[in-house]
Amino acid sequence: MPRKLSALDPQRLDNQICFAVYSAAHAFNRVYKPLLDRLGLTYPQYLVMLVLWERDDVPVKDIGEKLFLDSGTLTPLLKRLEAAHLVKRTRSREDERQVLIALTPQGHALKEKARAVPHSILAASDCSVSELVAMKDEIVALRDRLNAVIGE
Amino acid sequence: MPRKLSALDPQRLDNQICFAVYSAAHAFNRVYKPLLDRLGLTYPQYLVMLVLWERDDVPVKDIGEKLFLDSGTLTPLLKRLEAAHLVKRTRSREDERQVLIALTPQGHALKEKARAVPHSILAASDCSVSELVAMKDEIVALRDRLNAVIGE
DNA sequence: GTACATTCAATTGCGAACAATTAAATGTGA
DNA sequence: TCACATTTAATTGTTCGCAATTGAATGTAC
Incomplete structure (x- = not known):
């Protein structure tokens, strides 16, 4: 293949949208890092807190559906948030298979401290x-079209 | 804040572009998984192979700059590719700090097997x-604007 | 009401991703 | 030359992310 056609070569790294998305996600992560360090959160933990700040006292499954994550990721993450006294984990009495995640007062309070984060990200963008x-x-x-393919 | 203004609330999950990027990256990963399983590669390993298929016999640092990854990620990944007989790692004679990564014949041959991957991704998109x-x-x-901010 | 399937969270194991540190090789200035 | 800084890869430790499995609770069919 001639070099002048490299811009059309689908097997070239720079022509792949997935690499653009992959590397942009990491770039976002690096911008978030210093902001979230001050809150004592990692980025995935911040996402969970965003979910809980919108609606509290929800089962693990609901959080997983909103963030596209499973219990293998969420269970240890939520235990770390509990160890940081930001959430409480309690088995539901109506359905004992579910574990409900509720914010502690500190968890609620953190929302105010996090208010400046989106503006900083906007500025960096x-x-x-x-x-x-x-x-x-x-x-x-x-993303939704890709997820639709996965579910066949 | 009234509910009708939630579409403007910058602290809402669904209003954050970073979550869109984050979740799209995971969706791509899930689409790639069955395709790359057949090649015996993970997605980050596939990215390294894309780099090497363009130019071979390069130091670890060059791969890291193209993929925005450091040696802490690449060293173990490259060792796994070496264990799979896809690359060879050799210290440079000119500069013994560098480790040069070269494709094995199997590594070169895999490029043909991987040719159909971008088309499958395009279809899924x-x-x-x-x-x-x-x-x-x-x-x-x-991404480049975000990375520029990180470098101050 | 007893089998059977389904749902949900937890667990295990592996492969990223990155911060921080280490060690060796190289470059630079006096 | 010698002291010092820089570069490069490797290492250590923590946290994600997911596949696969487990076990308990719930739902369904007969």
Whole structure:
């Protein structure tokens, strides 16, 4: 294959949208790191807290469905959040298979400390809100099409 | 805050582009998994192979710069590729700090077996090539702006 | 009401990802 | 030359992410 056609070679790293997404996710992670260190959270832990700040006292499964994560990831993560006194884990009385995750007062309070985080990310993105919203919607649509394929 | 303004709440999970990127990366990973299982590769290993298929016999550092990964990730990964007889690791004679990564014949041969992978991903994306290229360019530009902030 | 299947969380094991440190090789300045 | 800084890969330790399995609770069919 001639070199001038490399821009069309689907087997080239730089032509793959998945690598763009993969490397952008890591770049976001690196920007978040210093911000979340101050809150004592990792990025996946921050995602769980975002879910709980919207709605509290939910089973592990609900958190997993929103974040596309399973119990193998969430169980140890939630135990670390419990060890940090941010959440409480209790078996549901109605259905003893479920473990309900509730925020502690410290967990609720952390929401205020985290309020500045999205603005810092927006600044680092160096991009207008409307552009970011448009990109976000495109990426979510792509993600949902990919997830639809997985479920056959 | 009234519920009708939730679409503007920057602290809501669904309003965050980083979660869109994060969850899209995982969705890609799940689509790749069955395809790469047949090649005996994980997705990060596949990325390293893409780099090597473009240019062979390069130091670990070069691979790290292209993939935004450090030696803590690459050293064990490359050892697994070596154990699978896909690459060879040799100290450079000119600069003994460097370890050069070269493809074995099996490593070269795997490129042909991997040729169908990008097409399968394109099909799963359920999207035109031109749309994907446009999205890819936007995401890469965003990633590069984020990485620029990290380097201050 | 007793088999059977399903659901849910936890567990185990493996492969990333990264911070922090170490050690060796190389480069630089006095 | 010698002291010092820089570069490069490897190592250690922690946290994700997921496949596969386990075990307990619940639901369903007969």
